[in-house]
Amino acid sequence: MTNSVAQQGPIAATGKRDRLVASAVALIHQQGVQDTSLADIAQTAEVPLGNVYYYFKTKDDLVAAAIDAHAQELRATLGSLRGRTPAARLKAFVQMVCSNSELAARYGCPIGTLCSELDKRDDDLAGRGVQLMELPIDWAQEQFRAMGRRDARELATALVASYQGISLLTNTFRDPELMRREARRLERWIDGLAREQ
């Protein structure tokens, strides 16, 4: 799934808190939560380590803020998907995901790999991945429902599962073409469902 914060090279000249969150999002995507230290994040954000504690008491607080940033970005991205019909909007979503195929080959889906890591934990952060997966499923469900599908929730879950799974395969094989091919298949699948209307 896209997250433009994760794709920024140099951290934009914003406030210190925003720079810390943007750096956390990018480093967690590249290295995972466990391999990312507060010191790494502070350095990438160009914020003195001593200042970090003013904004975030613990690394977990910063991880929670990174999750919130993903949720905010996701809401904005889903809200910006245009299309005359629900099928066109669903295909715009597939295209949007697919536009990150090179990044997925390198680091996987920023949201999927984060959830996979959080899912192994049994602390407060463990359940925080739910909102990140619910957002695209709820959005896709609305589109399938607008297509008159009674199985809208099931189709939405299948769509999100497909791109999460292909993100993992694309990452494991380091092959962006896998994602592009699956995107074309999903577009044909959406067209097929639209024709059944």
Add this chain to the structure above:
Amino acid sequence: MTNSVAQQGPIAATGKRDRLVASAVALIHQQGVQDTSLADIAQTAEVPLGNVYYYFKTKDDLVAAAIDAHAQELRATLGSLRGRTPAARLKAFVQMVCSNSELAARYGCPIGTLCSELDKRDDDLAGRGVQLMELPIDWAQEQFRAMGRRDARELATALVASYQGISLLTNTFRDPELMRREARRLERWIDGLAREQ
């Protein structure tokens, strides 16, 4: 994906090396590679920590052995899937995956979550997930080809992506029903492809 080693409770009374590998497979599934120490594995395997180094010089050697154990188990499982037709064998595969829905809700797919973690590394272990994903894709491709499908590789990749993605969602939502519902959808999809023959 199934791996009976990961589902065993007490480690069977086998040789020390086998017990260490079985413990590594189970603990890596439950906690991830990074949170699993050689001491944890030795304790679960009931092997004195000092003895571990006789079999494995480093933790990475033991992780590599766990990957090999997964590959061996996968080959055996895929080889054991029976069915009169390729479609029946593919549905047996879906059923086999789905039979682990409770375990997936708790810890995710043992192979998918391991690959997701290894994919973030840039060492020798980083590429070792490839064989674990290739095995089921190659197997499913053979079945789709036997159904006369020219797009056998694409369909096989889509099938493996679907169950990897639904494993992640099942784990994130802690809801085995998600996997059972997707399994029924995949079975209908396979039946539909078989009717197109």
